[in-house]
Amino acid sequence: MPTGSPLREDDVEKGRILSITYQPRARYNWATGVAIGRFLAELKAGRILGTKCNHCGRIVVPPRVFCELCFRRVDDWVHLPDTATVNTFSISHIATDTKRLKTPIVPAVIEIDGTSHAGFLHLLGEVSPQKITIGMRVKAVWKEPTQRMGSITDIKYFAPLA
Numbered sequence: 001m002p003t004g005s006p007l008r009e010d011d012v013e014k015g016r017i018l019s020i021t022y023q024p025r026a027r028y029n030w031a032t033g034v035a036i037g038r039f040l041a042e043l044k045a046g047r048i049l050g051t052k053c054n055h056c057g058r059i060v061v062p063p064r065v066f067c068e069l070c071f072r073r074v075d076d077w078v079h080l081p082d083t084a085t086v087n088t089f090s091i092s093h094i095a096t097d098t099k100r101l102k103t104p105i106v107p108a109v110i111e112i113d114g115t116s117h118a119g120f121l122h123l124l125g126e127v128s129p130q131k132i133t134i135g136m137r138v139k140a141v142w143k144e145p146t147q148r149m150g151s152i153t154d155i156k157y158f159a160p161l162a
Protein backbone atom coordinates (compact mmCIF):
# COMPACT_ATOMS: atom_id res chain seq x y z
CA MET A 1 0.00 0.00 0.00
CA PRO A 2 1.57 3.31 -1.09
CA THR A 3 2.18 5.90 1.57
CA GLY A 4 2.26 9.62 0.96
CA SER A 5 4.38 12.33 2.39
CA PRO A 6 3.12 15.72 3.52
CA LEU A 7 3.85 18.74 1.32
CA ARG A 8 6.44 21.13 2.62
CA GLU A 9 6.53 24.84 1.93
CA ASP A 10 9.71 24.56 -0.11
CA ASP A 11 8.02 21.96 -2.35
CA VAL A 12 5.77 24.80 -3.50
CA GLU A 13 8.51 27.44 -3.58
CA LYS A 14 10.92 25.26 -5.59
CA GLY A 15 8.27 24.19 -8.11
CA ARG A 16 8.30 20.49 -7.19
CA ILE A 17 4.54 20.45 -7.37
CA LEU A 18 2.21 21.84 -10.00
CA SER A 19 0.78 25.21 -9.04
CA ILE A 20 -0.98 27.97 -10.95
CA THR A 21 -1.17 31.66 -10.15
CA TYR A 22 -3.74 33.85 -11.83
CA GLN A 23 -5.86 36.92 -11.19
CA PRO A 24 -9.52 36.03 -11.67
CA ARG A 25 -11.59 38.65 -13.46
CA ALA A 26 -14.67 38.24 -11.30
CA ARG A 27 -17.04 40.65 -13.01
CA TYR A 28 -20.64 40.64 -11.92
CA ASN A 29 -23.84 42.64 -11.88
CA TRP A 30 -26.10 43.03 -8.91
CA ALA A 31 -29.83 43.57 -9.35
CA THR A 32 -30.96 46.25 -6.91
CA GLY A 33 -34.66 45.52 -7.20
CA VAL A 34 -37.36 48.10 -7.92
CA ALA A 35 -37.29 50.04 -4.64
CA ILE A 36 -33.54 50.29 -4.10
CA GLY A 37 -33.01 50.94 -7.81
CA ARG A 38 -35.26 54.00 -7.66
CA PHE A 39 -33.70 55.05 -4.34
CA LEU A 40 -30.19 54.97 -5.84
CA ALA A 41 -31.28 56.81 -9.00
CA GLU A 42 -32.81 59.55 -6.83
CA LEU A 43 -29.64 59.79 -4.75
CA LYS A 44 -27.74 60.48 -7.96
CA ALA A 45 -30.15 63.36 -8.54
CA GLY A 46 -29.58 64.61 -4.99
CA ARG A 47 -32.91 63.50 -3.57
CA ILE A 48 -33.90 61.02 -0.88
CA LEU A 49 -36.81 58.76 -1.81
CA GLY A 50 -38.99 56.74 0.54
CA THR A 51 -42.26 54.86 0.34
CA LYS A 52 -45.52 55.25 2.22
CA CYS A 53 -48.02 52.64 3.32
CA ASN A 54 -51.48 54.25 3.48
CA HIS A 55 -52.78 51.40 5.66
CA CYS A 56 -50.49 52.03 8.65
CA GLY A 57 -49.25 55.45 7.55
CA ARG A 58 -45.59 54.56 7.82
CA ILE A 59 -43.04 56.29 5.61
CA VAL A 60 -39.79 54.38 5.31
CA VAL A 61 -36.39 54.96 3.79
CA PRO A 62 -34.72 53.19 2.10
CA PRO A 63 -37.95 52.54 0.22
CA ARG A 64 -39.58 49.13 0.08
CA VAL A 65 -42.30 47.89 -2.23
CA PHE A 66 -43.87 45.95 0.60
CA CYS A 67 -44.98 47.03 4.08
CA GLU A 68 -43.69 44.34 6.39
CA LEU A 69 -46.14 45.36 9.13
CA CYS A 70 -49.32 45.26 7.02
CA PHE A 71 -48.03 42.60 4.64
CA ARG A 72 -49.22 44.51 1.58
CA ARG A 73 -47.77 46.61 -1.24
CA VAL A 74 -46.94 50.19 -0.32
CA ASP A 75 -48.99 52.95 -1.94
CA ASP A 76 -46.82 55.98 -2.65
CA TRP A 77 -43.29 57.09 -3.42
CA VAL A 78 -42.38 60.17 -1.39
CA HIS A 79 -39.46 62.58 -1.60
CA LEU A 80 -37.99 63.33 1.79
CA PRO A 81 -35.79 66.12 3.10
CA ASP A 82 -32.08 65.49 3.63
CA THR A 83 -32.27 66.53 7.25
CA ALA A 84 -32.32 63.88 9.94
CA THR A 85 -31.78 62.85 13.53
CA VAL A 86 -28.98 60.66 14.85
CA ASN A 87 -30.72 57.54 16.16
CA THR A 88 -27.56 55.87 17.43
CA PHE A 89 -23.87 55.93 16.60
CA SER A 90 -20.54 54.30 17.21
CA ILE A 91 -16.98 55.64 17.21
CA SER A 92 -14.89 53.23 15.18
CA HIS A 93 -11.09 53.13 15.10
CA ILE A 94 -11.20 50.35 12.51
CA ALA A 95 -11.96 50.87 8.80
CA THR A 96 -14.31 48.72 6.75
CA ASP A 97 -11.25 46.80 5.49
CA THR A 98 -10.28 46.11 9.15
CA LYS A 99 -7.26 48.43 9.09
CA ARG A 100 -6.65 50.59 12.14
CA LEU A 101 -7.53 54.26 11.62
CA LYS A 102 -5.62 57.24 13.01
CA THR A 103 -8.76 59.35 12.82
CA PRO A 104 -11.88 57.43 13.88
CA ILE A 105 -14.98 57.25 11.70
CA VAL A 106 -18.46 57.60 13.17
CA PRO A 107 -21.05 55.25 11.67
CA ALA A 108 -24.54 56.23 12.73
CA VAL A 109 -28.13 55.22 12.16
CA ILE A 110 -29.65 58.25 10.45
CA GLU A 111 -33.40 58.77 10.81
CA ILE A 112 -34.54 60.98 7.92
CA ASP A 113 -37.12 63.64 8.81
CA GLY A 114 -40.66 62.61 7.96
CA THR A 115 -40.01 58.89 8.26
CA SER A 116 -41.49 56.56 10.82
CA HIS A 117 -38.54 55.41 12.90
CA ALA A 118 -36.84 54.07 9.82
CA GLY A 119 -33.25 54.88 9.15
CA PHE A 120 -30.12 53.78 7.43
CA LEU A 121 -26.51 53.47 8.36
CA HIS A 122 -24.22 56.28 7.23
CA LEU A 123 -21.29 58.32 8.50
CA LEU A 124 -21.18 61.51 10.53
CA GLY A 125 -18.69 64.22 9.62
CA GLU A 126 -17.61 67.78 10.43
CA VAL A 127 -18.06 67.04 14.12
CA SER A 128 -15.81 65.88 16.93
CA PRO A 129 -16.89 62.38 18.03
CA GLN A 130 -17.01 63.61 21.62
CA LYS A 131 -19.69 66.18 20.69
CA ILE A 132 -22.09 63.74 19.03
CA THR A 133 -25.27 62.89 20.90
CA ILE A 134 -28.23 60.66 20.19
CA GLY A 135 -30.98 62.94 18.95
CA MET A 136 -28.50 65.34 17.31
CA ARG A 137 -29.91 67.09 14.25
CA VAL A 138 -27.93 66.54 11.04
CA LYS A 139 -28.05 67.29 7.31
CA ALA A 140 -26.67 65.38 4.34
CA VAL A 141 -23.44 66.61 2.77
CA TRP A 142 -23.68 65.56 -0.87
CA LYS A 143 -20.98 64.89 -3.42
CA GLU A 144 -20.89 67.27 -6.36
CA PRO A 145 -23.51 66.21 -8.97
CA THR A 146 -20.81 65.17 -11.46
CA GLN A 147 -19.23 62.91 -8.82
CA ARG A 148 -22.44 61.02 -7.96
CA MET A 149 -22.91 57.51 -9.25
CA GLY A 150 -26.23 56.31 -7.82
CA SER A 151 -24.84 55.03 -4.55
CA ILE A 152 -25.44 55.66 -0.86
CA THR A 153 -21.95 57.21 -0.94
CA ASP A 154 -23.39 60.03 -3.10
CA ILE A 155 -24.02 61.43 0.36
CA LYS A 156 -20.51 61.91 1.75
CA TYR A 157 -21.73 62.02 5.34
CA PHE A 158 -24.20 63.79 7.60
CA ALA A 159 -23.04 66.92 9.41
CA PRO A 160 -24.61 68.75 12.34
CA LEU A 161 -27.27 71.28 11.38
CA ALA A 162 -25.87 74.75 11.99
Ligand SMILES: [Zn+2]
Nearest residue numbers: 053056067070
Ligand atom coordinates in the same frame (compact mmCIF):
# COMPACT_ATOMS: atom_id res chain seq x y z
ZN1 LIG B 1 -48.27 49.36 6.55
